[in-house]
Amino acid sequence: MRTAFRASIFHCLADPGQAAAESASEYVEDGMLIVDDGIVTALGPAGQLQSTLNDDVRVEDMRDKLILPGFIDCHVHYSQLDIMAAYGEQLLDWLHRYAYPEEARFADVAHARDVADAFLDGLLANGTTTALVFATVHPQSVDAIFEAAAGRNMRLIAGKVLMDRHCPPELRDDADSAYADSKALIGRWHGKGRLGYAITPRFALTSSEAQLESTGRLAAEFPDTWIQTHLAENTEEVEEIARQFPDCRSYLDVYERFGLVRDRSIFAHCLYLDDTDRAVMAARGAAGAFCPTSNLFLGSGLFDLEAMTGAGVNVGLATDVGGGTSLSMLRTMSEAYKVLHLQGQPLPASRALYLATLGAAAALGLEDRIGNLEPGKEADFIVVDPHASDATSRRAQTTNSVDELLFSLIFLGDDRNISATYIQGCRALTCLRGK
Ligand code: GUN
Numbered sequence: 001m002r003t004a005f006r007a008s009i010f011h012c013l014a015d016p017g018q019a020a021a022e023s024a025s026e027y028v029e030d031g032m033l034i035v036d037d038g039i040v041t042a043l044g045p046a047g048q049l050q051s052t053l054n055d056d057v058r059v060e061d062m063r064d065k066l067i068l069p070g071f072i073d074c075h076v077h078y079s080q081l082d083i084m085a086a087y088g089e090q091l092l093d094w095l096h097r098y099a100y101p102e103e104a105r106f107a108d109v110a111h112a113r114d115v116a117d118a119f120l121d122g123l124l125a126n127g128t129t130t131a132l133v134f135a136t137v138h139p140q141s142v143d144a145i146f147e148a149a150a151g152r153n154m155r156l157i158a159g160k161v162l163m164d165r166h167c168p169p170e171l172r173d174d175a176d177s178a179y180a181d182s183k184a185l186i187g188r189w190h191g192k193g194r195l196g197y198a199i200t201p202r203f204a205l206t207s208s209e210a211q212l213e214s215t216g217r218l219a220a221e222f223p224d225t226w227i228q229t230h231l232a233e234n235t236e237e238v239e240e241i242a243r244q245f246p247d248c249r250s251y252l253d254v255y256e257r258f259g260l261v262r263d264r265s266i267f268a269h270c271l272y273l274d275d276t277d278r279a280v281m282a283a284r285g286a287a288g289a290f291c292p293t294s295n296l297f298l299g300s301g302l303f304d305l306e307a308m309t310g311a312g313v314n315v316g317l318a319t320d321v322g323g324g325t326s327l328s329m330l331r332t333m334s335e336a337y338k339v340l341h342l343q344g345q346p347l348p349a350s351r352a353l354y355l356a357t358l359g360a361a362a363a364l365g366l367e368d369r370i371g372n373l374e375p376g377k378e379a380d381f382i383v384v385d386p387h388a389s390d391a392t393s394r395r396a397q398t399t400n401s402v403d404e405l406l407f408s409l410i411f412l413g414d415d416r417n418i419s420a421t422y423i424q425g426c427r428a429l430t431c432l433r434g435k
């Protein structure tokens with residue numbers, strides 16, 4: 001089925017932090033996007049493309065709005081949706097006081113399904129069309145999020161959390177069950193439709209050496225799965241890792257020794273790395289997830305984007321809910337701007353959007369499928385309405401360029417401004433592909 005969308009259209013073609021501004025993004029003020037069976041087949045000026053359409057093609061006219069690629073959240077815990085904004089702790093105490101008790105509730109599959117639905121609807125309402133997601137230690141929590149994603153035709157990657165020490169007994173698996181359960185879940189879900197599996201050791205503190213070893217074996221056996229974990233988020237955590245793994249050169253080196261630093265490895269946070277760590281990540285093709293709302297909320301530290309991308313490491317933006325405080329990638333971009341501003345690193349709107357779209361897709365190794373709206377890509381996009389709230393509407397009248405408009409939307413916008421989210425050319429929550 002063919003559908004056409006007429007609106008202003010903006011997307012990134014490369015990293016504006018590393019490519020010339022003219023070639024890093026494309027803006028078509030009166031644009032048209034043509035989608036055939038869920039895939040973008042043309043993007044250009046409406047005046048040129050309109051005449052190529054047969055009379056029976058439906059054209060959705062959104063000329064007062066802006067189409068952007070769907071946002072991509074590179075690190076988020078669906079099981080922590082209901083503990084966002086829990087007061088007063090830094091990482092290790094926060095985990096024990098808030099995160100672990102909440103995750104224990106996911107032994108109940110009815111609860112897992114309920115939260116999975118609310119979580120994915122929350123992503124879609126905020127314009128996020130793809131995410132890399134932590135479930136919990138319970139295999140049924142993974143089934144719940146994949147079933148919910150498949151029902152929405154979302155491109156989603158998720159995995160069962162592996163943890164066998166330094167956590168409450170009801171949340172522990174072991175080296176053998178971690179391997180066997182993950183393997184069964186890979187067989188059930190990886191590559192099914194738009195779904196992918198991520199091998200998910202929580203972090204080196206909660207996995208024994210035996211579990212890290214079985215996880216590395218699994219990663220070698222299934223090289224096209226993703227690996228997601230946490231790395232160097234908090235100083236107390238980094239000191240504890242040094243005590244637990246005295247033979248390792250660094251925190252990253254723990255993962256490196258067990259074969260967990262490779263293409264399709266995504267490390268959340270990466271705040272306390274050195275040049276060697278970043279060089280190893282770049283050489284292996286591993287990526288970093290920048291989680292600004294979480295890093296500020298948990299008092300963890302400031303992400304050094306310049307050092308990461310300068311070393312050649314791919315970086316994507318991420319909410320890290322529930323350490324993060326919002327599912328909104330607009331909010332996440334605005335906090336990223338502040339984190340970088342504090343370090344003298346500029347973040348123009350186009351680069352913030354890159355980190356939430358094409359850059360995030362590259363971090364996940366999916367830039368050939370999603371991340372922008374070039375012909376051939378899957379048509380996951382959002383329709384942004386600058387006039388959906390007083391604050392954004394008034395500000396839109398004083399902006400003089402698309403860059404200024406985007407910047408104002410990043411700071412002042414919220415889910416009210418995401419007037420629609422399209423998954424493979426179908427409006428989310430109102431139609432399924434093919435209907
Ligand atoms: N490190 C290990 N587990 C977690 C978690 O759930 N959230 C965050 N922010 N960091 C972690």
Ligand code: ZN
Nearest residue numbers: 075077268320
């Ligand atoms: Zn996290």
